Amino acid sequence: MTAATQGTLTLIRGNPPPKITPRLSAVSAPVLEVVDLVKRYGERTAVDGLSLRVAAGSVTALLGPNGAGKTTTVEVCEGFRTADEGTVTVLGGSPAGVRHRVGVMPQGGGGYPGLRAEELLGLFSRFYAHPHDPRQLLELLGLADVARTPYRRLSGGQQQRLSLAMAVVGRPELVFLDEPTAGLDPQARRATWDLVEALRADGVSVLLTTHLMDEAEHLADDVVVIDHGRVVAHGTVPELTASSQAFxxxxxxxxxxxxxxxxxxxxxxxxxxxxxxxxLVEGPDGPQLLAGVTAWCATRGVLPEGLQTRRTLEDVFLDLTGRELRR
Amino acid sequence: MTGWPSLAPRAEAAPRTQMLRAQARAELTLLLRNGEQVLLTLVIPLGLLVVLSTVDVIDVTGRRVDFFVPGVLALAVMSTAFTGQAIGTGFERQYGVLKRLGATPLPRSVLLLAKTLAVLAVEVLQVALISLVGLVLGWHPHGSFLGVVLLVVLGTAAFSGLGLLIGGTLRGLTTLAAANLLWFVLLVLGGIVFPLSAYGGAADALRWLPTAALSDGLRQLLQHGTLVGRDLLALALWAAAGLTAAAKLFRWE
Structure with missing residues (x-):
C-alpha cells in the first residue's frame, strides 16, 4: 500500500449518506454550461441550438432517442469536437484547458487490447498526481479476478467497468459517462449505479447519457430530454412526470x-x-378515478393488473419524442 | 453494499516525466508482447542474417557477413520504426485508444515522445542481437560507432514519419496491408538483400529510397569506414517530409 492511498482508506464508509436531492442549480455556479450549441456534420445538423447546465455536485442525465445528439453534445463538452456555434464552459474554462479535472468514459472501449486490466488502469492512474489506488478500484468494481487478463479478453461488461474505473481514477471534479451501463448485466449495472451515487455523495458532478428510463429515474437529480439536437424538456424526475390530470x-x-x-x-x-x-384513463381527481376504475372492473369480474397512478419518465419521454422507431 | 472510499475531487495532472515514463513503459510492453511485432522486428531479421550469411544464394562483393549485417540492421530499423509503428498506431486509432488518451492530461507531445523512446529501446535490443549474431558469424565492422548512431537516428526519424503518416490517416486493416506490402517492397528494392547494382540503371533512383539510403549508408560505413553525405541527405529529406506530412494529416480517431 502506498502512502498516497492510506489517506483514502481511513475514510471508507460502511454505507453512503442518505440520498438528498437539493436543487443546487439555483444556488451555485454550474460546473458545465452549454449555451446555444450548434454542431453540424456536412449537411446534417447533429446539435441544433442546445443549452444545458450541470449544477455542482449533481447528477444530470441526458436522455434521448438514437441520433438525438447526445454523444455529439457530450463530445463537444469533453473537447473531442469543436462547436460550430455557441459556447461550452467546463469548470469555468474551455474543455481543452481542464482535461486533468474531468473524467471521461466514452462509448465503446478505448483500451490497449494487449495491456492487462491492472496495467491499463495503472497507466491511467500515473497521468494524475493523486490517483485512487487502481487495485482498490478494480476490487470495488468486481474486476479483481481479471486484473491480469488482457483488455481484449475481457467481456463487454468487464471492459465497460474498467472504462468507468479509468474515468474516475484521477479524482476528477466532473465526470462524463456516455451510456455507462449499456450491455451490462444487472449486478454490474448496480455496481455502476453505486459508484455514481458515491461520486455524487462526495461532491463530484456527473453528466451521463442513457437510453434507460429507470437509470435516469434512479440516479439523476436533473433530466434533460433531447431530440433532433434540441432540448425538449428538462427538470427533476418529479417535475417531468407531474401532470395536472390524475392518471x-x-x-x-x-x-x-x-x-x-x-x-x-x-x-x-x-x-x-x-x-x-x-x-389508460385520465381525470381530475386521483382517488375518485382509481375507485371508479376498480369499481367498474369489479362489476365486470375483471381484475385490473399492473395498476399505475403516476406517469413514468418513459411515458413523458415517449410523449415528447414520439413512439415510432428510429433508424 | 460495498464501501466506497472517499471519491472527493483532488484532480491534478502528474509531472510530465512521470507520464512519459508510464507511457513509454506501456508502449514498450505492447511492442515486446505482440507476437507479430517480435516476428517482424527480431525473428525475420535474425533469420535472414543467418541464412544469407551462410548460404550462397545471392552474389555479393566482399565477405557475405560484412555485406548482410548492415542491410539487416537497416531492415530492423525499418521494421520497428515504420511497419511496427504504422500498424500499432493504425489499430490504436481504430480501437479508440488515442482518442481516449486525448481526454487525459497526457500531452500529445509526451505521447509521441514515449512512442519514440519505445522504438529506440527496441532498436537498441535489435542492434545488440544482430551485432552479436554477426560477430559469431565472423563479421568485422569498420567505421565509427557515432556514425552508426547518426544513421540509425536519422533513419528512425524518416521511417517514423512515414509510419505515423500511414497509421494516422488510413484505417487499421488498410494500414496493416499497406505497411506490410511496403515493408516487402522496400526489403527487395532497398538494397537489403540484393545489392542495388542488381537493378542496373534503376539503381540511381532506388538509391534515394529511405531503406536504400540507410542500408547503403550503414554498409559504406561498416564495410569501408566512410560516411556518405548523399545517404544522410536522403534520410534527412525523408524525415522532414514524412514528419511534416504526419503532423499535418494525422487524425487521432
Whole structure:
C-alpha cells in the first residue's frame, strides 16, 4: 500500500449518506454550461441550438432517442469536437484547458487490447498526481479476478467497468459517462449505479447519457430530454412526470368497453385502450378515478393488473419524442 | 453494499516525466508482447542474417557477413520504426485508444515522445542481437560507432514519419496491408538483400529510397569506414517530409 492511498482508506464508509436531492442549480455556479450549441456534420445538423447546465455536485442525465445528439453534445463538452456555434464552459474554462479535472468514459472501449486490466488502469492512474489506488478500484468494481487478463479478453461488461474505473481514477471534479451501463448485466449495472451515487455523495458532478428510463429515474437529480439536437424538456424526475390530470393505467383482457367505463366515471374523464389490453384513463381527481376504475372492473369480474397512478419518465419521454422507431 | 472510499475531487495532472515514463513503459510492453511485432522486428531479421550469411544464394562483393549485417540492421530499423509503428498506431486509432488518451492530461507531445523512446529501446535490443549474431558469424565492422548512431537516428526519424503518416490517416486493416506490402517492397528494392547494382540503371533512383539510403549508408560505413553525405541527405529529406506530412494529416480517431 502506498502512502498516497492510506489517506483514502481511513475514510471508507460502511454505507453512503442518505440520498438528498437539493436543487443546487439555483444556488451555485454550474460546473458545465452549454449555451446555444450548434454542431453540424456536412449537411446534417447533429446539435441544433442546445443549452444545458450541470449544477455542482449533481447528477444530470441526458436522455434521448438514437441520433438525438447526445454523444455529439457530450463530445463537444469533453473537447473531442469543436462547436460550430455557441459556447461550452467546463469548470469555468474551455474543455481543452481542464482535461486533468474531468473524467471521461466514452462509448465503446478505448483500451490497449494487449495491456492487462491492472496495467491499463495503472497507466491511467500515473497521468494524475493523486490517483485512487487502481487495485482498490478494480476490487470495488468486481474486476479483481481479471486484473491480469488482457483488455481484449475481457467481456463487454468487464471492459465497460474498467472504462468507468479509468474515468474516475484521477479524482476528477466532473465526470462524463456516455451510456455507462449499456450491455451490462444487472449486478454490474448496480455496481455502476453505486459508484455514481458515491461520486455524487462526495461532491463530484456527473453528466451521463442513457437510453434507460429507470437509470435516469434512479440516479439523476436533473433530466434533460433531447431530440433532433434540441432540448425538449428538462427538470427533476418529479417535475417531468407531474401532470395536472390524475392518471390510472392497468392491464386486463383486451377489448373491454372503454366507452362504458368512461360513462361510469363521469363526463370529465378521458381514456383509451392502447395497445390492446392496456387501458389508460385520465381525470381530475386521483382517488375518485382509481375507485371508479376498480369499481367498474369489479362489476365486470375483471381484475385490473399492473395498476399505475403516476406517469413514468418513459411515458413523458415517449410523449415528447414520439413512439415510432428510429433508424 | 460495498464501501466506497472517499471519491472527493483532488484532480491534478502528474509531472510530465512521470507520464512519459508510464507511457513509454506501456508502449514498450505492447511492442515486446505482440507476437507479430517480435516476428517482424527480431525473428525475420535474425533469420535472414543467418541464412544469407551462410548460404550462397545471392552474389555479393566482399565477405557475405560484412555485406548482410548492415542491410539487416537497416531492415530492423525499418521494421520497428515504420511497419511496427504504422500498424500499432493504425489499430490504436481504430480501437479508440488515442482518442481516449486525448481526454487525459497526457500531452500529445509526451505521447509521441514515449512512442519514440519505445522504438529506440527496441532498436537498441535489435542492434545488440544482430551485432552479436554477426560477430559469431565472423563479421568485422569498420567505421565509427557515432556514425552508426547518426544513421540509425536519422533513419528512425524518416521511417517514423512515414509510419505515423500511414497509421494516422488510413484505417487499421488498410494500414496493416499497406505497411506490410511496403515493408516487402522496400526489403527487395532497398538494397537489403540484393545489392542495388542488381537493378542496373534503376539503381540511381532506388538509391534515394529511405531503406536504400540507410542500408547503403550503414554498409559504406561498416564495410569501408566512410560516411556518405548523399545517404544522410536522403534520410534527412525523408524525415522532414514524412514528419511534416504526419503532423499535418494525422487524425487521432
Amino acid at each position: 390510472v393505467r392497468f392491464t386486463g383482457p383486451a377489448g373491454l368497453d372503454v366507452e362504458d367505463l368512461l360513462r361510469s366515471l363521469g363526463a370529465d374523464c378521458v381514456g383509451k385502450e392502447s395497445p390492446a389490453g392496456t387501458y
